[in-house]
Amino acid sequence: MNRTHSSITPWLLLLPAMTLLVAFTHYPAVATFWHSFFSTPKGANPAVFVGLENYALMADDPVFWRAFTNNLWFALGTIPVSIALAILMALWVNDRLMGRGLLRLAYFTPTVLPMIAVANIWLFFYTPQYGLLEQLTGALGLPSHNWLGNPNTVLGAMMVVAIWKEAGFFMIFYLAALQQISPVLAEAAGLEGASRWQYFRMVQFPLLMPTTLFVLINALINSFRLVDHIVVMTKGGPDNASSLLLYYIYEVGFAFWDSSYAAALTVVLLAMLGVIAFVKFRILDRRTHYQ
Amino acid sequence: MRRAILKSVAALAVSAAFGASAFAANPVEISFYYPVAVGGAVTKTIDGMVADFEKANPDIKVKAVYAGTYQESIVKALTAFKSGTPPTLAVLLSTDLFTLIDENAIVSIDTLAKSAEDKKWIDGFYKGFMENSQTDGKTWGIPFQRSTIVMYYNKNLFKEAGLNPEKAPASWTEMVDAAKKLTKRDASGNVTQWGVKIPSTGFGYWMFQAMTASNDTILMNSAGTKTYFDKPGSVQALQHWVDLTTKDKVMPGGSIEWGTTPKDFLEQKAAMVWTTTGNLTNIRTNASFPFGVAMLPGIKHPGSPTGGGNFYVFNKTSPEQQAAAMKFIRFAAEPARAAQWSIATGYVAPRQDAWDTAEMKKYLQEVPAADVAREQMKYGVAELSTHDNQRVTKALNDNLQAALSGTKTPEAALKDAQRESDRILRSYGR
Numbered sequence: 001m002n003r004t005h006s007s008i009t010p011w012l013l014l015l016p017a018m019t020l021l022v023a024f025t026h027y028p029a030v031a032t033f034w035h036s037f038f039s040t041p042k043g044a045n046p047a048v049f050v051g052l053e054n055y056a057l058m059a060d061d062p063v064f065w066r067a068f069t070n071n072l073w074f075a076l077g078t079i080p081v082s083i084a085l086a087i088l089m090a091l092w093v094n095d096r097l098m099g100r101g102l103l104r105l106a107y108f109t110p111t112v113l114p115m116i117a118v119a120n121i122w123l124f125f126y127t128p129q130y131g132l133l134e135q136l137t138g139a140l141g142l143p144s145h146n147w148l149g150n151p152n153t154v155l156g157a158m159m160v161v162a163i164w165k166e167a168g169f170f171m172i173f174y175l176a177a178l179q180q181i182s183p184v185l186a187e188a189a190g191l192e193g194a195s196r197w198q199y200f201r202m203v204q205f206p207l208l209m210p211t212t213l214f215v216l217i218n219a220l221i222n223s224f225r226l227v228d229h230i231v232v233m234t235k236g237g238p239d240n241a242s243s244l245l246l247y248y249i250y251e252v253g254f255a256f257w258d259s260s261y262a263a264a265l266t267v268v269l270l271a272m273l274g275v276i277a278f279v280k281f282r283i284l285d286r287r288t289h290y291q
Numbered sequence: 292m293r294r295a296i297l298k299s300v301a302a303l304a305v306s307a308a309f310g311a312s313a314f315a316a317n318p319v320e321i322s323f324y325y326p327v328a329v330g331g332a333v334t335k336t337i338d339g340m341v342a343d344f345e346k347a348n349p350d351i352k353v354k355a356v357y358a359g360t361y362q363e364s365i366v367k368a369l370t371a372f373k374s375g376t377p378p379t380l381a382v383l384l385s386t387d388l389f390t391l392i393d394e395n396a397i398v399s400i401d402t403l404a405k406s407a408e409d410k411k412w413i414d415g416f417y418k419g420f421m422e423n424s425q426t427d428g429k430t431w432g433i434p435f436q437r438s439t440i441v442m443y444y445n446k447n448l449f450k451e452a453g454l455n456p457e458k459a460p461a462s463w464t465e466m467v468d469a470a471k472k473l474t475k476r477d478a479s480g481n482v483t484q485w486g487v488k489i490p491s492t493g494f495g496y497w498m499f500q501a502m503t504a505s506n507d508t509i510l511m512n513s514a515g516t517k518t519y520f521d522k523p524g525s526v527q528a529l530q531h532w533v534d535l536t537t538k539d540k541v542m543p544g545g546s547i548e549w550g551t552t553p554k555d556f557l558e559q560k561a562a563m564v565w566t567t568t569g570n571l572t573n574i575r576t577n578a579s580f581p582f583g584v585a586m587l588p589g590i591k592h593p594g595s596p597t598g599g600g601n602f603y604v605f606n607k608t609s610p611e612q613q614a615a616a617m618k619f620i621r622f623a624a625e626p627a628r629a630a631q632w633s634i635a636t637g638y639v640a641p642r643q644d645a646w647d648t649a650e651m652k653k654y655l656q657e658v659p660a661a662d663v664a665r666e667q668m669k670y671g672v673a674e675l676s677t678h679d680n681q682r683v684t685k686a687l688n689d690n691l692q693a694a695l696s697g698t699k700t701p702e703a704a705l706k707d708a709q710r711e712s713d714r715i716l717r718s719y720g721r
Contacts, residue, residue, distance in 0.1 A: 013474040040392060042393055043392075043393050043394050043395035044395060059403045063689075077706060123548070123550065123551065124551070124554075127548070127551050127555075128543055129482075129483075129485075129543075129558075130555075130558050130560055138481075140481060142688075143479075143480075143481050144481055144482065144543075146543055146544060146545035146546075148545075148546075148548065149491075149492075149543075149544070149545030149546040149547060149548070149696070150544070150545040150546075150696060151545075151692075151693075151696050155653060178653070190345075193526070232490070235493065237492055237546060237688070237692050238492070238546040238691070238692035238693070238696050239689045239693040239696065239698065240689055240693070248334075251685075254366045254683050254684075255362065255681040255685075256679065256682045257369065257394070257681075258389065258682075266556065
């Protein structure tokens with residue numbers, strides 16, 4: 001085998017994966033970045049270079065800031081709760097109990113259901129007067145509440161849907177991680193007379209850290225990616241109270257047809273996700289204890 | 292090996308060169324995108340119409356594509372247009388008119404239908420519907436699945452409240468009075484049945500336009516370059532809407548979901564609801580009680596905007612395809628067919644001759660409610676449509692929701708909406 005041949009082989013082996021990566025990840029990202037410096041072409045007017053105008057527009061756009069802060073609250077509200085719930089559910093279905101398989105299935109169901117269909121069902125859960133939630137609170141004698149129609153409660157209501165959807169998914173990872181923990185540790189803790197809580201806090205939880213880190217990153221990325229139930233249930237309303245970044249990008253891109261402004265917004269979102277990924281790979285990863 | 296490849300390349304080139312003439316003998320193929328925005332078997336009705344058309348015109352093949360909601364349909368049609376393969380024909384919102392013109396995506400109908408007979412045919416559509424199909428003296432769209440807002444009311448609940456079930460409230464004051472009698476509270480003061488529900492998500496601007504129209508205020512100019520959101524008549528209309536919740540206490544607070552409003556009515560949680568006439572067939576099939584359909588009660592007089600979709604013919608398609616598309620439009624608008632379409636869905640047949648067919652007359656005897664929408668056309672105004680329409684509409688919708696949820700006063704909300712719309716439209720007014 002000659003020299004050139006041996007240096008071509010690895011590239012050829014990489015080619016299929018690289019083609020896909022370049023075509024669907026790198027090229028679109030670079031193109032988006034490039035387009036964000038131009039105006040949107042329309043009819044007879046071609047795109048012209050406008051420099052940072054789209055970004056200046058963004059800094060001045062109240063809807064963008066609203067969506068941005070909504071998104072931060074959304075992440076803050078959904079991630080800790082869904083992770084805590086996931087651990088709880090995983091601990092429970094990890095035990096030997098009757099109908100364990102069924103219970104696991106039940107917890108995982110929200111993850112496999114299509115979000116659009118689910119959002120339509122939740123829309124009726126929240127419906128004032130005769131929705132499921134109203135029937136429950138009504139039976140307790142509480143007053144009727146318009147959950148999705150009130151700017152103060154709509155974001156919280158959307159968070160609940162997201163938590164319901166995410167917790168089951170994260171549970172799977174925790175369940176897998178719990179099953180990796182050697183039963184010897186539980187026996188040893190039992191001999192030492194550790195309580196269940198002590199065993200969880202001193203043994204299980206630290207050993208779950210790599211999983212928690214993985215889940216945390218996924219949860220963060222998901223919370224900036226989540227959009228489908230917003231489209232179906234609120235369209236970002238009332239008055240942008242439930243608008244999230246990705247939904248706003250969709251609106252600007254495909255309802256307003258302002259593709260260059262949408263590109264600028266996408267660049268901001270990409271940058272944020274990039275920072276999150278960087279933090280994971282460079283900082284958190286080094287501080288996590290792997291088995 | 293190499294020779295074989297060369298041979299096949301040559302063969303391909305030859306067939307491509309002769310392909311054009313060979314295709315001419317084949318039927319013209321056109322693609323047709325259409326949305327479904329109401330309940331019922333609309334796709335089946337369209338497929339039937341396409342099959343009938345192909346039978347009558349064997350030289351034309353129609354590929355009908357169900358493209359989702361109105362919003363999804365325009366996304367698909369414009370994306371296809373931008374990539375160079377637009378549909379020949381599409382049904383899209385009449386309010387997308389300026390967006391399509393600005394993108395240079397559509398052909399004006401006048402260039403396709405030029406004869407005197409054609410002109411007469413175009414004049415046969417209701418004026419109210421043509422307002423959203425023409426601008427600058429040109430016709431760009433042909434009305435197809437057009438609608439308007441009507442009020443549905445529950446006759447049983449009217450009877451219970453001591454109101455005349457055969458006479459719906461005709462003015463705003465009458466509606467509020469009736470709604471007060473129709474709003475029921477339980478022992479602890481919680482409302483179990485609302486007098487009236489006017490949805491504010493999705494089509495909030497449309498409902499609002501009905502109120503302003505009945506208060507002698509229009510919201511935009513016909514060139515689509517100016518809006519008049521903060522005129523005193525508009526502020527007064529929005530105040531009336533907000534009052535339903537805060538002062539009259541006959542409508543729930545916060546925004547009211549467009550999609551669940553028909554269900555609220557069917558569940559008898561709201562005695563009167565405002566929604567599109569396109570929901571008539573849906574409500575007629577599912578209501579477990581006698582109901583009435585009435586013109587919208589107005590502030591000074593009746594008034595309602597039109598709504599719904601038009602046929603548009605796209606640019607970047609061949610003249611043969613455009614001619615074939617025109618044939619299809621003529622076919623769909625034939626009186627008997629327009630009548631059949633209207634009966635199947637509840638949409639308003641857009642021409643008088645459709646209403647004069649025997650089939651339609653028979654239907655009107657069975658369902659007199661269907662005539663209300665046509666009667667209301669006398670007071671019809673064009674639906675809100677401007678350049679950069681989605682953006683302007685969002686500015687208004689957001690602020691209407693802010694006023695209805697109590698975060699802004701009607702006056703402040705409409706001032707904000709006007710300022711935002713001026714900013715968006717500044718480059719079009721010149």
